[in-house]
Amino acid sequence: SSYSQEPPRHPILQINSKEPFNAEPPRSALISSYVTPVDFFYKRNHGPIPIVDDIESYYVSICGLIENSKDLFMRDIRMLRKYNITATLQCAGNRRTAMSNVRTVKGVGWDVSAIGNAVWSGAKLADVLELVGIPNLTSVTRSGGKHVEFVSIDKCKEENGGPYKASIPLSQATNPEADVLLAYEMNGEPLNRDHGYPLRVVVPGVIGARSVKWLDTINILAEECQGFFMQKDYKMFPPSVNWDNINWKSRRPLMDFPVQCVICSLEDVNVMKPGKAKVSGYAVSGGGRGIERVDISVDGGKNWVEASRYQKTGIPYIADHMSSDKWAWVFFEVIIDIPHSTQIVAKAVDTAANVQPESVETIWNLRGVLNTSWHRVQVRVGH
Ligand code: MTE
Ligand code: MO
Numbered sequence: 001s002s003y004s005q006e007p008p009r010h011p012i013l014q015i016n017s018k019e020p021f022n023a024e025p026p027r028s029a030l031i032s033s034y035v036t037p038v039d040f041f042y043k044r045n046h047g048p049i050p051i052v053d054d055i056e057s058y059y060v061s062i063c064g065l066i067e068n069s070k071d072l073f074m075r076d077i078r079m080l081r082k083y084n085i086t087a088t089l090q091c092a093g094n095r096r097t098a099m100s101n102v103r104t105v106k107g108v109g110w111d112v113s114a115i116g117n118a119v120w121s122g123a124k125l126a127d128v129l130e131l132v133g134i135p136n137l138t139s140v141t142r143s144g145g146k147h148v149e150f151v152s153i154d155k156c157k158e159e160n161g162g163p164y165k166a167s168i169p170l171s172q173a174t175n176p177e178a179d180v181l182l183a184y185e186m187n188g189e190p191l192n193r194d195h196g197y198p199l200r201v202v203v204p205g206v207i208g209a210r211s212v213k214w215l216d217t218i219n220i221l222a223e224e225c226q227g228f229f230m231q232k233d234y235k236m237f238p239p240s241v242n243w244d245n246i247n248w249k250s251r252r253p254l255m256d257f258p259v260q261c262v263i264c265s266l267e268d269v270n271v272m273k274p275g276k277a278k279v280s281g282y283a284v285s286g287g288g289r290g291i292e293r294v295d296i297s298v299d300g301g302k303n304w305v306e307a308s309r310y311q312k313t314g315i316p317y318i319a320d321h322m323s324s325d326k327w328a329w330v331f332f333e334v335i336i337d338i339p340h341s342t343q344i345v346a347k348a349v350d351t352a353a354n355v356q357p358e359s360v361e362t363i364w365n366l367r368g369v370l371n372t373s374w375h376r377v378q379v380r381v382g383h
Contacts, residue, residue, distance in 0.1 A: 002048045002155075007193040010039035017108050020045040020156070021194070024113035027264040031282060034311060034331060035086070036116035038187055043194045044091050044114065046156035046164055046229075050214050052198055060182070060199065062132050064220035065145035070132050074198060077182060080123035080131075085179050087204040087327035088284050089211060090115040092234050092254055095262070095371035102360055105368030106243075112262040112375070115282070117329050120202045122183035126176045134220070139171040145220035148173040149227075150201050150212035158228040166210045167225035168203055168255070179204050179327065182215065204327035205286045207254050209234045224253065239364045246366070256286035259356055260372045261294055261332070261348035271380045277338050279307070281375070284329035285350035290319025293349040294332040300343040301358070301374065307332035307346075319351045341381045347374045 003019045013023035024030075025040040032040075052058050055074060063069040091114035093107050100109060125148070126136055140146050149167040156164050172178045181202040184191060191197040196213030203210045209229055224230060235251040261283035279298075283291045295304040309317040309330040317330045338344070347356045357363050360373040 005051060006049055009043070009194070012040065013043070014111070016110060020047050021049070022108045024110060027112060027267060030113045030115070031264040031280060031331060034117065034313070035187060036118055038118070038189065038192060038195065041116040041118060041186075041195065042091065042114045044208060045154075045194070046158060047154045049193050050154045051193070052153070052214070055198055058198055060215055060218060062128070062218045062220075064149070065141055065143040065222060066132050066134065066220050067143070068132065072128065072131070074184070077123050077128070077184070077199065080127045082121055083124055083179070083181060084119055084121045085181055085202070085204060085327060086117065086119050086325040087179070087202060088115060088117045088329040089202070089208045090257055090260065090284065092207040092209060092257065092369040094260070096368035098373075099360055099364060099368045099371040102364050105364075105366055107368045112264065115284070115329070118186050119188065120181050120183040121185035121188070122181045122199070122202075124176055125180040125182055125201070126174050126178075128182055128218075129174055134170075134174060136174050136176060137171070138174055139169070141170065141220055144222050146170050147221045147224045149219040149221050149225040150215055151217040151219065152212050152214045153216040154214050158233070163216065164212060164229065165225050165227040166212055166230055167221065168206070168210055170220070172203075205256055205288050207234060207257050207286075210255065233367065234369060235367070236369050237365045237367070239362070242366060254369065258370060258372050259283075259285040259289070259291075259348050259350040259354045261346050261356065262375045263344060263346045263377050266344060266377045266379055268378045270377075271382050272338065274339050274381050274383070275337065276335050278333060278335055279344060279346070280331065280333040281346060282329045283309070283332055283348040285348070285354065288326045289350040289352050289354070290324060290326065291317070291330045291348055292319055292351050292353070295347050295349075296334050296336065297345040298336055298338055298342055300376075301345045305334060305336060307334040338379065338381060342379060344377045344379060345374050
């Protein structure tokens with residue numbers, strides 16, 4: 001079958017779908033290190049993993065509404081200044097299973113680990129576009145281009161056997177501060193096949209769906225990409241919309257992800273002794289917004305204590321500080337007395353004072369995207 005040449009994967013991963021391969025690490029493994037090891041990093045695919053074995057003849061075409069199209073080989077991309085950006089990638093479907101428990105939604109089920117934090121290395125898309133004569137901080141090219149489309153070499157059924165694709169606004173693509181990368185390394189190693197070898201896009205602060213893997217073509221377009229994953233998927237609808245009254249055109253494609261936070265040190269099935277316990281996990285927001293606060297409750301949300309936050313072990317995290325990774329998650333931690341069986345709750349506030357919604361019911365949507373409701377874990381305390 002077309003899935004006969006899949007790469008090897010770490011046995012720790014919990015498989016949510018085999019073909020295409022979709023898998024996530026257990027909660028405890030997810031927070032075992034601030035930079036997620038490649039093996040533990042969630043894998044989200046829509047088709048078989050493509051094989052690029054002749055790296056010498058691999059190139060990316062830049063075409064569309066530009067004066068001169070150009071083919072860039074790996075050596076051309078490596079010639080550009082190399083940047084290392086620590087950025088958290090999160091699938092819009094993270095925590096979908098919990099949303100599905102309220103009312104059925106369509107899509108691959110995920111617990112809380114369709115997210116990972118990596119050091120991505122490569123050229124800035126802004127520098128690549130400058131090579132073809134598109135200056136920084138433009139929102140329109142001379143020929144009318146306003147969007148930058150990324151087309152992959154993979155094949156997926158949602159595109160009727162065509163490649164996965166997505167686009168971002170040209171103004172973001174040409175802004176060096178947006179740190180959009182054409183990445184060839186992940187955590188200091190060449191990208192592996194699962195994560196987009198030999199080259200992928202990384203759009204920091206934006207839902208994972210726009211970070212196209214196995215890049216083949218960059219198109220400068222007047223309109224946003226018309227592909228399935230931009231127009232018929234990865235949009236958020238109100239709870240009232242169902243499969244009979246859905247109007248895809250009425251909503252924009254999801255881009256920046258909202259503030260999120262999850263407890264990873266505990267599972268719903270945990271039985272613990274009464275007394276002090278560590279509550280820890282991750283918090284992250286999109287658009288480069290930092291995490292202002294993480295609140296923890298051990299009585300289902302009546303009383304709260306503030307958790308400490310860090311990115312580097314032992315160094316308190318300060319949002320927007322020079323030394324903080326602006327595109328990356330923070331870990332939080334608090335030692336707290338848990339005297340009896342209870343519901344433990346976590347919620348985060350980002351630097352724009354955005355707060356997570358209290359209940360999943362209020363944000364339920366038929367595609368099960370962006371479940372950022374307060375994270376709740378039910379623990380049983382026994383003697
Ligand atoms: N790019 C291609 N070519 N094909 C895909 O199926 N999936 C997208 C994105 N880029 C996808 C893709 C989605 S939905 C997510 S969440 C991320 O890749 C997942 O990246 P990862 O597998 O490296 O974690
Ligand atoms: Mo995704």
